[in-house]
Amino acid sequence: MFGRKSVKNPAYRRYALRMLPVSLLYVGAIMLASRLVPDHAEANPMTIGIALLPGLAVLGWIWTMARLLIELDDEYLRMLEVRKFLVATGVTLAICSVWGLLEIYTDVPKLPVFLVFPLWAMGLFVGMLVNRITQGTAGACA
Amino acid sequence: MNNRLKILRAERGWSQQDLAERLEVSRQSVNAIETGRYDPSLPLAFRIADVFGMTIEDIFLRGE
Numbered sequence: 422m423f424g425r426k427s428v429k430n431p432a433y434r435r436y437a438l439r440m441l442p443v444s445l446l447y448v449g450a451i452m453l454a455s456r457l458v459p460d461h462a463e464a465n466p467m468t469i470g471i472a473l474l475p476g477l478a479v480l481g482w483i484w485t486m487a488r489l490l491i492e493l494d495d496e497y498l499r500m501l502e503v504r505k506f507l508v509a510t511g512v513t514l515a516i517c518s519v520w521g522l523l524e525i526y527t528d529v530p531k532l533p534v535f536l537v538f539p540l541w542a543m544g545l546f547v548g549m550l551v552n553r554i555t556q557g558t559a560g561a562c563a
Numbered sequence: 564m565n566n567r568l569k570i571l572r573a574e575r576g577w578s579q580q581d582l583a584e585r586l587e588v589s590r591q592s593v594n595a596i597e598t599g600r601y602d603p604s605l606p607l608a609f610r611i612a613d614v615f616g617m618t619i620e621d622i623f624l625r626g627e
């Protein structure tokens with residue numbers, strides 16, 4: 422009668438199955454770029470092409486997270502994920518904007534744009550905590 | 564929004580997981596609705612009403 426056990430929504434399984442290869446691609450591309458392109462190399466089509474390979478994996482992460490929101494058919498679980506994304510976005514905007522002002526007016530070190538995505542990912546953890554405190558459950562994905 | 568979900572579920576001897584499977588949602592969803600932490604969408608409210616064989620107004624009550 423009940424065709425779908427909802428203990429663990431299948432969308433989460435697909436999310437994990439997609440995240441794994443994309444993350445492996447990221448690590449491999451970073452290692453490849455580090456090996457083939459010396460630090461501060463001249464920007465030419467070859468160095469730019471190699472340096473962009475990890476970017477493809479980042480696009481894959483973003484696509485994977487978008488698919489999770491699309492495929493998650495449990496509206497409450499989807500709300501928990503959206504809340505995490507919103508908290509992560511707020512955390513990232515706050516840190517980058519405030520640090521950017523510090524960079525303008527003081528001699529603090531530059532925040533590499535490369536760190537924006539890791540900052541957002543850390544913001545997801547903050548979002549989990551917010552869900553845990555306000556909803557009593559964190560949601561399944563980090 | 565208040566609701567009578569917990570009472571109606573208890574009258575039928577269903578666990579939260581039983582109701583979740585009937586509604587094809589997670590147990591967390593049922594818990595969140597029962598405790599008033601989450602108000603379901605209209606389509607889910609209709610599904611809840613169908614599962615109990617009642618109208619939405621019989622299950623969900625006006626007020627905070």
